[in-house]
Amino acid sequence: MAGFSPNQAFEFLKKLSFERKSGSPEERKAAKIISYEMKKLGLKPRQEKFEVESFTMGTASLEVISPFRKKYGAWPLGYSVSTPPKGITAPMVYVDPLSPASIKAQKGKMILTESAPDAKLYKVIKNSGIKAIIRICPLGKNIYNKFFHGLPKKLGRIRGVSIKYEHGLEIIKRGAKKVRLVSKTTNRKSSSQNVVVEIKGTTLPDEIILVGGHYDSVPWSMGVMDNGAGSAMMMALAAYFVKKPLARTLRFVWFGCEEVGLVGSFEYARKHKRRLKDIKLMLNLDVGGSLIGRINAYATGSKKLATFAQVMGMETGAFRNVTESAVPSDATPLAEQGIEALSLTRSGSSGGQIHTSGDTIDHCGPEGFDLLGKYSIEFLRRVGNAVEFPFEDGLSDNVKSSMKKFMENIGRTYKAR
Numbered sequence: 001m002a003g004f005s006p007n008q009a010f011e012f013l014k015k016l017s018f019e020r021k022s023g024s025p026e027e028r029k030a031a032k033i034i035s036y037e038m039k040k041l042g043l044k045p046r047q048e049k050f051e052v053e054s055f056t057m058g059t060a061s062l063e064v065i066s067p068f069r070k071k072y073g074a075w076p077l078g079y080s081v082s083t084p085p086k087g088i089t090a091p092m093v094y095v096d097p098l099s100p101a102s103i104k105a106q107k108g109k110m111i112l113t114e115s116a117p118d119a120k121l122y123k124v125i126k127n128s129g130i131k132a133i134i135r136i137c138p139l140g141k142n143i144y145n146k147f148f149h150g151l152p153k154k155l156g157r158i159r160g161v162s163i164k165y166e167h168g169l170e171i172i173k174r175g176a177k178k179v180r181l182v183s184k185t186t187n188r189k190s191s192s193q194n195v196v197v198e199i200k201g202t203t204l205p206d207e208i209i210l211v212g213g214h215y216d217s218v219p220w221s222m223g224v225m226d227n228g229a230g231s232a233m234m235m236a237l238a239a240y241f242v243k244k245p246l247a248r249t250l251r252f253v254w255f256g257c258e259e260v261g262l263v264g265s266f267e268y269a270r271k272h273k274r275r276l277k278d279i280k281l282m283l284n285l286d287v288g289g290s291l292i293g294r295i296n297a298y299a300t301g302s303k304k305l306a307t308f309a310q311v312m313g314m315e316t317g318a319f320r321n322v323t324e325s326a327v328p329s330d331a332t333p334l335a336e337q338g339i340e341a342l343s344l345t346r347s348g349s350s351g352g353q354i355h356t357s358g359d360t361i362d363h364c365g366p367e368g369f370d371l372l373g374k375y376s377i378e379f380l381r382r383v384g385n386a387v388e389f390p391f392e393d394g395l396s397d398n399v400k401s402s403m404k405k406f407m408e409n410i411g412r413t414y415k416a417r
Contacts, residue, residue: 078146
């Protein structure tokens with residue numbers, strides 16, 4: 001595909017390779033970098049600002065006081081609530097998997113678990129007299145875990161911290177029964193922004209194909225693969241299509257605050273609700289750039305979209321299968337409004353470093369952008385120049401079912417369109 005430059009995508013990635021926490025000054029710095037690079041292409045970026053509740057990373061400790069004594073380092077869960085200054089003392093029990101019954105049985109205790117509570121379980125925890133949730137990180141990964149952004153706002157805050165895997169393992173092996181938890185964190189109003197540019201269509205400018213992906217990262221992570229790479233790919237695609245515009249308009253949206261609950265894309269869908277009918281399709285790019293890995297495709301739309309994407313994947317050698325499902329990414333708030341979406345990722349064993357300090361540029365290179373870039377250009381070229389737009393069937397019943405489940409898990413009500 002003459003004109004697409006994997007090297008250019010990789011150079012863009014280098015410029016975004018720093019921690020970009022949701023709602024932070026560093027996220028705003030990344031938005032300025034993206035805007036500056038788009039201006040250099042002759043485009044006119046705009047930043048659509050929105051308010052978001054963010055959190056301080058805070059401090060915490062977990063001290064076993066029976067049947068042995070030992071203090072462990074911990075860190076507050078994002079969007080949790082602090083303990084009193086001297087902490088709280090309570091019995092602790094390990095529970096996995098979490099269920100409404102297993103949670104209710106632990107009233108007055110702290111729950112040690114590896115599981116992340118969805119909206120239903122969060123509500124049970126809030127209403128069952130549980131003192132705190134103590135989450136065990138995966139082996140070899142220290143992740144700054146959080147509650148989904150909308151749950152504390154809707155249901156109220158609960159106490160929670162994370163601890164290292166090896167500490168959780170030791171606590172379980174030694175039979176810890178009673179612990180003291182101290183956690184200090186704050187939640188505050190902040191601001192974020194979506195960055196938007198358009199390349200006007202030559203003959204059908206009122207019909208829009210949205211190319212999207214988030215540019216924020218989680219705490220403690222440079223977020224290179226997730227999703228500096230998707231953001232860099234979007235920048236390289238804009239550089240390609242600004243010279244070769246399509247019949248339909250391409251709208252590029254770099255979403256803020258995806259990592260705390262798809263906040264930027266939900267805000268975009270809310271703000272532009274009256275004009276969403278102009279958006280014919282979304283291409284969502286989330287996770288990529290890795291030298292070792294493969295492309296995965298997810299169709300949140302009609303069976304026709306899934307088939308089209310799969311045939312193209314086999315034709316180009318990019319991938320063989322397409323999963324029809326909602327995805328925990330920025331395609332879903334648009335799909336909630338009935339907009340079909342294709343999400344593409346590239347990941348392999350290096351994907352295990354996502355959301356950790358190990359998500360660095362060491363795993364990436366220009367070759368990690370090559371096939372995904374070529375596929376994305378050909379996909380956009382075909383649908384952007386199609387005489388008759390091929391996907392207007394809406395979401396399939398299977399996708400609607402997965403959308404309903406996803407929305408319930410994050411505390412939203414899904415009304416199929």
